[in-house]
Amino acid sequence: MPITSPEKYWWKPADKEEKLWITIALLWCLVLTIMMPLMHVIGTQNPSVNPMKIKIEDYRKMSDAFIEKYKVGEEAGIPIVEPPDGADVYLRGQVWTWTPILKLKKGVNYKFHISSVDLMHGFSLMPLNMNFQVVPGHDNILNMTPTSAGTFHILCNEFCGINHHTMIGKIIVS
Amino acid sequence: MANGLEFRTCPITGKKVFAATQNLIWINAVTAVVFILIGGIMALLIGLTRWPAVHLLSADLFYRFLTAHGLNMLVFWIVFFEIAGLYFGSSVLLNSRLAAPKVAWLAYILMLVGAVLVDVMVFTGKATVMFSSYVPLQADPLYYLGIILFAVGALIGCGIFFGTLAIAKAEKTYEGSVPLVTFGLSAAAIIAVFTLACGAIIYIPTLLWSLGLITNLDPGVYRLIFWGFGHSSQQINVTAMVSVWYLLGALTVGAKPVNEKICRFAFLLYILFINLASEHHLLTDPTLSPAHKMFNTSYFMYMAVLASMIHALAIPMAVEVAQRKKGYTKGLFEWLSKAPWGEPGFPALIFSLFIFGFIGGITGVVYGTEQLSIKTHNTWAMTGHFHGTVVGGTTLAFMGLTYYVIPLIFRREIIGKKLATLQPYIFAIGIILIALGMGGAGTLGSPRRHWDITFADAVIPYSFDPAVLFFTTIAAIGALVAVAGGVIYVLVSVLSVFFGRKMAPNEAKIL
Numbered sequence: 104m105p106i107t108s109p110e111k112y113w114w115k116p117a118d119k120e121e122k123l124w125i126t127i128a129l130l131w132c133l134v135l136t137i138m139m140p141l142m143h144v145i146g147t148q149n150p151s152v153n154p155m156k157i158k159i160e161d162y163r164k165m166s167d168a169f170i171e172k173y174k175v176g177e178e179a180g181i182p183i184v185e186p187p188d189g190a191d192v193y194l195r196g197q198v199w200t201w202t203p204i205l206k207l208k209k210g211v212n213y214k215f216h217i218s219s220v221d222l223m224h225g226f227s228l229m230p231l232n233m234n235f236q237v238v239p240g241h242d243n244i245l246n247m248t249p250t251s252a253g254t255f256h257i258l259c260n261e262f263c264g265i266n267h268h269t270m271i272g273k274i275i276v277s
Numbered sequence: 278m279a280n281g282l283e284f285r286t287c288p289i290t291g292k293k294v295f296a297a298t299q300n301l302i303w304i305n306a307v308t309a310v311v312f313i314l315i316g317g318i319m320a321l322l323i324g325l326t327r328w329p330a331v332h333l334l335s336a337d338l339f340y341r342f343l344t345a346h347g348l349n350m351l352v353f354w355i356v357f358f359e360i361a362g363l364y365f366g367s368s369v370l371l372n373s374r375l376a377a378p379k380v381a382w383l384a385y386i387l388m389l390v391g392a393v394l395v396d397v398m399v400f401t402g403k404a405t406v407m408f409s410s411y412v413p414l415q416a417d418p419l420y421y422l423g424i425i426l427f428a429v430g431a432l433i434g435c436g437i438f439f440g441t442l443a444i445a446k447a448e449k450t451y452e453g454s455v456p457l458v459t460f461g462l463s464a465a466a467i468i469a470v471f472t473l474a475c476g477a478i479i480y481i482p483t484l485l486w487s488l489g490l491i492t493n494l495d496p497g498v499y500r501l502i503f504w505g506f507g508h509s510s511q512q513i514n515v516t517a518m519v520s521v522w523y524l525l526g527a528l529t530v531g532a533k534p535v536n537e538k539i540c541r542f543a544f545l546l547y548i549l550f551i552n553l554a555s556e557h558h559l560l561t562d563p564t565l566s567p568a569h570k571m572f573n574t575s576y577f578m579y580m581a582v583l584a585s586m587i588h589a590l591a592i593p594m595a596v597e598v599a600q601r602k603k604g605y606t607k608g609l610f611e612w613l614s615k616a617p618w619g620e621p622g623f624p625a626l627i628f629s630l631f632i633f634g635f636i637g638g639i640t641g642v643v644y645g646t647e648q649l650s651i652k653t654h655n656t657w658a659m660t661g662h663f664h665g666t667v668v669g670g671t672t673l674a675f676m677g678l679t680y681y682v683i684p685l686i687f688r689r690e691i692i693g694k695k696l697a698t699l700q701p702y703i704f705a706i707g708i709i710l711i712a713l714g715m716g717g718a719g720t721l722g723s724p725r726r727h728w729d730i731t732f733a734d735a736v737i738p739y740s741f742d743p744a745v746l747f748f749t750t751i752a753a754i755g756a757l758v759a760v761a762g763g764v765i766y767v768l769v770s771v772l773s774v775f776f777g778r779k780m781a782p783n784e785a786k787i788l
Binding site for chain 2: 104105106107108109110111113114115117118120121124125128129132133135136139140142143146148149150151152153154155156178179180181200204217218221222223225227229230232233234235236237238239240241242243244256258259260261262263264265266267268269270271272273
């Protein structure tokens, strides 16, 4: 019984069925282990840029400069920015907006710098459903190429205070 | 307080039950049930708020109650129950007196004060920070103090467990090796020490930060160490739950582990490898390098998965062998169909195993890959995953065990046996619906910790695929069903513990 001490010599070899099960499970675990680096290399789905630390104030300045330089309009008080092809794009999480609204081109690669200037936020690109943690003091660097045109939304999916559920951003791809 | 050496002999198992141990198991288990009651009320209210058709609470109350739900369920209910389990697994199973019962009471008081402090802060709106309390979102310093007190109490409880193991060995209260359940609980307690150390490392600076004594607390580092505590505490639950599975197998059908070596080896794998998995919380974070993430998702993490795979064979196998010995040998499945389905422990064991493995476990392994973490991070699918593990798995197993602890340890007859038998079925159905509903909505991007998925107040409007609403409704209905199961659990256990017929000293009846 599992509630009493086992007999004196319990160090017994496994049965055939047990050995078979453990072997299959172990092999599958090894397959999964190998798949992780393999899919990183041949799947090319994982972000492969090293993230960087950045001072919150520095990030705020860089993001402000980016907005000022490429601003083309405004919607609901949020600046609309159209960066040139291949530019570094700054997307800032701040209670409770994603600034700015971005106008991007299909098929062009952009280097995104996503960070926060206050609390933790969650970047959730809809309807593609791609999610990244946004951490103040750290630059989440993602190389992204829009592959289809249309309007995309960014939800915040990390709790950031009482109006967290209203925090929505927008990316327009043409 | 009872004399530390006073004991009775259990008429069923022949184990010595020391009065001091019995009292401590009683108080910790009863307190656990009080916290599941608080957490359960919160579950009902937040479940009805997430459901857009009802949308019950204001945003303020929703986020407060969501914080309370997480802490009361994930931490207070489970850890109080586990401490009761540790005292049972050491003192009762080894026929030994409990090490330092007075210190064990101190541990209990620390945990209780900590838990009450946390709940007061959360309910008064001074700590609406969610279970994870990510800095720089700040709570009242007393909130962090409450968590620290609770963790210190739990750590002392683990110390009492290890002390009792040492006493039992020194006083030769058992022969040979410790029973498998005690072995499994030892694994849980070892993992708990690592976990609580992580908690101390992160919550002490966070307390100082909330008091203004420290200014630069890196949110990225907080996340890293917090999850060494936050997820690892779920690894304690897994390990304790597997021990309870072996225990329930023994109590319901007399299942005996087929190969002790293999079962113990699997627990050893948990100790060595399971905590590496905690870092998967950071797979979409801007703090770890791509190489680090790749290493973390492959590496030894699958050795812990292998351990679960071994238990997934060993437990049903032990049940099958025990049933076949009783003569249920017809066809492939007579052993299962003739099992004691009309007794609460058995369905609790089987559903717990099934939900943990097929819903919680599989989603966990899948979401733990980097690509799928990107698809599910912070979505409701994650919430679905851990309702499969910690509610459908751990909580259901603990509920099933309660129906045996009451007659065996507290010597009270269960009131409402029929309801008690129905309870695991109702609860399991509810949790399956919750987990599937959350998983479905989350896979489509529905966020976790979110008051309004219709985004009625947002400046930039957005609306989800209508399927999200469908899945959300399934989860909400599941929540209602599970809450009904929870209500039955609390009613039956409270009524039985306080008003159940006192059993005669030699009465050898379980249910």
